[in-house]
Amino acid sequence: MADSTIRISSLNSREVFPPVVKKLPDIASSICLEYFGNPFTEGETNFENVFLQICVGQNSGLMLRGNLDVTNGAFLNPRSHSLGNRPIKFFRVKLHDNTKAMVALSSRTWLCYEAVKQFHSTPLGCPPLQFGCFFTSSSVPGGIASIHKNTLHILSIDRMNGVAFSQITLPLRHTPRHSLIHPIHKTLIILESDHKGSTASNVSSSTSSSSSSSLAVNDSKQRSMMEIDEIGGKSTENGINNSQGQNNVLPIPGMSGTWGSCIHIIDPNLLTAENKKCVYELVEFEPNEAVLNFCLCSFSERNNDIYLCVGVAQNLKILQRTPCIGMIKVYKFEQGGKKLVLEHSTLTDDSPTALAQFQGRLLVGVGKSLRIYDIGKQKLLKQCENKNFKTKIISIHVEKDRIIVGDISQSFTFCQYQKETNSLEIFAEDNFPRWLTASCLLDSDTIAGADKFGNFFVLSLPPDVSEQMDIGALPSQIKWTSNGEIKKLDLLVHSYSGDLITSMTKAVLVNGGHEVIVCGTISGALISFLPITTRSDFEFLTGLEIQMRQECPPLCGSDHLDYRGYYFALKNVVDGNLCEQFFTFSDSKQNEIASSMKNVLGQMKKTLEDIRSHVL
Numbered sequence: 001m002a003d004s005t006i007r008i009s010s011l012n013s014r015e016v017f018p019p020v021v022k023k024l025p026d027i028a029s030s031i032c033l034e035y036f037g038n039p040f041t042e043g044e045t046n047f048e049n050v051f052l053q054i055c056v057g058q059n060s061g062l063m064l065r066g067n068l069d070v071t072n073g074a075f076l077n078p079r080s081h082s083l084g085n086r087p088i089k090f091f092r093v094k095l096h097d098n099t100k101a102m103v104a105l106s107s108r109t110w111l112c113y114e115a116v117k118q119f120h121s122t123p124l125g126c127p128p129l130q131f132g133c134f135f136t137s138s139s140v141p142g143g144i145a146s147i148h149k150n151t152l153h154i155l156s157i158d159r160m161n162g163v164a165f166s167q168i169t170l171p172l173r174h175t176p177r178h179s180l181i182h183p184i185h186k187t188l189i190i191l192e193s194d195h196k197g198s199t200a201s202n203v204s205s206s207t208s209s210s211s212s213s214s215l216a217v218n219d220s221k222q223r224s225m226m227e228i229d230e231i232g233g234k235s236t237e238n239g240i241n242n243s244q245g246q247n248n249v250l251p252i253p254g255m256s257g258t259w260g261s262c263i264h265i266i267d268p269n270l271l272t273a274e275n276k277k278c279v280y281e282l283v284e285f286e287p288n289e290a291v292l293n294f295c296l297c298s299f300s301e302r303n304n305d306i307y308l309c310v311g312v313a314q315n316l317k318i319l320q321r322t323p324c325i326g327m328i329k330v331y332k333f334e335q336g337g338k339k340l341v342l343e344h345s346t347l348t349d350d351s352p353t354a355l356a357q358f359q360g361r362l363l364v365g366v367g368k369s370l371r372i373y374d375i376g377k378q379k380l381l382k383q384c385e386n387k388n389f390k391t392k393i394i395s396i397h398v399e400k401d402r403i404i405v406g407d408i409s410q411s412f413t414f415c416q417y418q419k420e421t422n423s424l425e426i427f428a429e430d431n432f433p434r435w436l437t438a439s440c441l442l443d444s445d446t447i448a449g450a451d452k453f454g455n456f457f458v459l460s461l462p463p464d465v466s467e468q469m470d471i472g473a474l475p476s477q478i479k480w481t482s483n484g485e486i487k488k489l490d491l492l493v494h495s496y497s498g499d500l501i502t503s504m505t506k507a508v509l510v511n512g513g514h515e516v517i518v519c520g521t522i523s524g525a526l527i528s529f530l531p532i533t534t535r536s537d538f539e540f541l542t543g544l545e546i547q548m549r550q551e552c553p554p555l556c557g558s559d560h561l562d563y564r565g566y567y568f569a570l571k572n573v574v575d576g577n578l579c580e581q582f583f584t585f586s587d588s589k590q591n592e593i594a595s596s597m598k599n600v601l602g603q604m605k606k607t608l609e610d611i612r613s614h615v616l
Contacts, residue, residue, distance in 0.1 A: 006031065006056060008073040020073035024064065030057040032090035032102055033068065036114045053119075057088025061106050061511065065119070067602075077606045081121055081613045082512035084108050086128075093134040095142040095157050103132040103144060111157065118583040119609065121616075125168055126155060127272065168271055170278075174260050180296055182306070185337030187280065188266045189308065193291045195318055197260025257315045261291040263308075265338060280338035283331075290316040292353050299375040300360030307332055307375070308340060309362055311352035323367060326351040328380055346373070346380040354406075356396040358417070363403065365393030370405060370415070370424055386424040389413065397441035402469070404447050406436045412447055412459060412489065416469070427469070428461055428487040438504040440517060446492070448517055448529075450501035455567055456519065456529070458493035495573035496566040499523055514614040528615050532574070540599070540607060541574040547593050548578045551585070579608065 004027050008020040032055045054075070056064040066078040084106030091103045101113035109124045109132075127148045135145035135154060144155040174192035181188055263283040270278035285291055293311045298304040308331040316324050326348035331340040350367030357363070362373040362380065368389045373380040395406030403415040403424070411430035418425055435452040442448055446460040461469075465487055499521035507518050509528075517529040532538045549560045560578065564570045582590065583605070594601040 002027065004028075008054075008068070008075070010070075010073065012070075015071055017072050020075070022075050024056065024058060026058040026060045026062065028056050029059050029087035030089045031055070032057075032092065034092060034100060034102060036100065036119070055090060055102070055104075055112070057083075057090055057104065057106075059087045061085045061088060063088055063104065063121075077602050079606055079610055079613065082510055083110050083121070084511060089131075091132045091134075093132070093142075093144050094136075097142070103129075103146075105129050105132060109146075116584055118580075124155065126153065129153070170266070170271060172264065173262050173282075177291075178293060180294070182296070182333070182337050184306070185333075186269070187337050188268045189294075189296075190264045190266060191261075191291055191294050191310075192264065193259055193261040195259055195290070196256070197258075257317045258287045259285075259290040259316065260287070261285040261289060261312075263291070263294070263310070263340070265340070281340055283340055285312065288315050289313070289327075290351075292351060293355055295355040295357060295362075297355075297357040297362050298360065299362075301375055304360070305332070307343065309355050311355055311364070313351035316351060323350045325349075326366060328352050328355075328362075328364065328373070330375065330380065344377075344379050354393050354396045356398050358398050358403070359401070363396055363398065365396055365405065367392060369393075370396075370403075372417075372424070384422045384424060386415070386426070388426060394436060395439045397439065397447065399441060399444040402444050404439075404441060406439050406449070409433055409435050411436065412439070412449065414461060414489070426486070428465060428489055430459060431488040431491075438501050438519065440504040440506055442506070442517075448493075448504060450497070450504060450519065452500060453567055454497050454500055456493070456495050456497050456501065456527075456573075457491060457568075459489040460492050462487065462490055491571065493573055494565075494568050494571040496564050496568075496570075497521070497527055498563075499525060499527075501527070509616055510613070513616075516615055529573075530576070530611070530615050537607070537611065538574075540597075540604075541576075541579060541611075543597050544579050544582065544593075544604075545574050547597065548581055551589070551593070552578065552581050576611075580612070582608065 004024045006022045006024060006028055008022065010017050034053055034055075036051060036053050052068045052070055054066060054068045058064065061082055061084040063081045063083050064078060065081065067076040068074075069076055083104055086107045089105045091105070093101050093103055095101055095113075099113060101111055104110040104112055104121070105128070107128055109126055109129050111122050111124055113120055113122075126146075129146040129148050132144050132146040135143045137143070140154055140156050142157070144157070146153045146155060172190065172192055174194040174197050176190050176192050178191040179188060262285060263281075264279060265281040267278045267280060290313045291310060292313055295309055296306055297309050298306045310329045310331065312327040312329055314325045314327065328346045328348060330343040330345075332343050333339070334341055348364075348366045350369075352364050352366050354365035355362065358372060361383065362375070364371050364373055368387060368391065370386045370389060370393060372383040372385075374383055375381070389405065390407055390410045392408040393405055394408045397404040397406075401417050401419075403417065405413045405415060407413065411432065411434040413426055413430075414428040415424050415426050417423075434449065434455075434457075437450050437452050439447060439449040442458070445466045446458060448456070448458045450456050497519070501519045502522050503520040505518055506515055508515050509518070514530060514533075516531075519527040519529070521527065532541065554560060554563065560575070561570060564573070564575060582593065585593070590604075591601055594604055597604075
């Protein structure tokens with residue numbers, strides 16, 4: 001209705017109830033009623049497991065969902081989920097296994113269905129659609145016919161297993177190491193490198209030599225030029241696609257100390273499943289240059305223009321830890337951020353493994369040293385330096401005048417820049433050595449990290465140290481304890497993830513969701529850590545986790561608590577994967593757990609789904 005309400009009326013002459021009015025936060029744009037659930041469970045027929053669900057789409061892009069009581073029209077267990085920023089439209093569909101589902105259309109396209117006794121909303125990897133309906137044929141059983149602008153799309157859903165992400169694959173030259181987003185042009189900058197990797201010249205020489213040998217066997221005197229596609233790696237002979245022959249011609253691996261490195265500039269808005277021509281720029285490096293890290297830096301001496309600073313090591317060998325010649329290359333953006341032009345290069349006495357912008361200048365970790373550079377006409381100019389770090393700097397995080405440095409084997413160190421003395425002073429460090437693999441700054445006092453053994457942890461400054469630093473105390477005044485030791489960081493959170501974490505960032509994955517820590521692992525998995533903001537949620541999840549440890553023991557017979565605290569004791573982390581196993585239990589077992597926790601089953605399910613909706 002125009003007054004931001006919905007009215008529920010009965011059409012069954014046997015069960016007549018007066019119209020029920022439900023107030024909404026916004027005007028409803030679409031309503032869908034659908035039966036969900038399976039009456040044939042546990043070898044019996046129980047129609048109480050089937051419930052009528054109502055989904056209300058609003059103009060703000062918010063979906064309100066709940067169970068509808070057919071006897072009195074009551075709206076039970078309401079919960080909300082943001083699907084985009086446009087009015088929502090619902091369409092009922094059936095998939096290839098005759099599963100009931102519905103398509104929700106907003107600024108993104110979603111498929112809503114039930115799997116493992118749980119309602120799922122999964123984004124589809126397609127452009128925003130204007131209309132959708134059920135479609136089936138011999139070649140596409142259980143498909144979806146949809147319209148995008150003036151184009152008709154036929155979608156086929158391969159599987160429904162609760163996967164919360166859709167993906168579009170773009171082949172790259174080398175292994176991606178780091179990525180950045182230009183703050184103005186919103187282009188994606190990707191750093192790629194491989195040890196003993198092949199460069200464009202190596203691939204061209206290997207393909208041309210294979211081509212010439214093939215022509216010699218056939219007694220042919222003609223020569224053909226081989227072209228290498230910039231992204232896909234497909235070879236063409238005289239303009240004709242020759243991908244089958246390309247599979248037989250592999251680039252020759254380089255010698256030890258040779259690298260294949262490049263930087264791509266990509267427009268992610270142009271990347272779709274049909275169109276992958278979104279590459280603006282490709283910068284190749286020499287075979288003896290290994291690109292280690294890069295950052296965007298706006299120098300105050302250049303009117304705060306944004307430059308791309310790249311840390312390069314020459315003749316770097318993995319198994320040898322001897323210092324090698326490094327180089328910092330500064331690139332300028334042109335043509336609206338679509339092209340890179342080399343400004344100048346600066347030699348260093350060791351490999352520059354970490355770079356970050358700091359107060360209009362460049363902060364660089366060179367071996368064991370932390371340096372501040374300013375831009376010059378022909379090279380970068382060193383302003384100050386601190387050589388008191390232990391092993392090797394691999395990460396730098398900046399928050400105002402506070403600097404958090406990650407050492408490869410000695411965890412994190414907190415520093416502060418003193419403008420009066422032009423120096424970098426250390427005032428706190430971690431209590432334990434940790435081999436870092438990823439890190440993410442949460443605030444000026446707190447940092448999250450991961451080590452090579454699969455541990456996830458969060459460290460923070462002691463409250464008294466943070467207060468003294470905020471009121472302007474000097475690092476030399478507070479860095480030492482009564483025992484003559486440097487101040488130590490507090491361990492707030494610790495958990496064993498079971499996999500090596502290679503990347504970490506803060507992100508909001510859905511509109512209206514909460515900010516979470518997203519971690520990528522070496523096996524390709526994504527792990528998210530959601531901060532629990534209320535004590536009631538923490539007590540509920542902790543109690544449910546204790547119940548699930550008893551009901552779901554590990555298959556190998558070990559203890560779940562020992563697993564999550566494999567190296568260090570588990571601290572302030574609740575296993576969400578274990579708690580979500582609650583939905584796989586039978587109704588009788590769920591009621592038994594709910595009664596033991598003195599909770600209502602419907603309220604428990606609603607709380608779990610609300611917590612999940614904050615993430616996905």
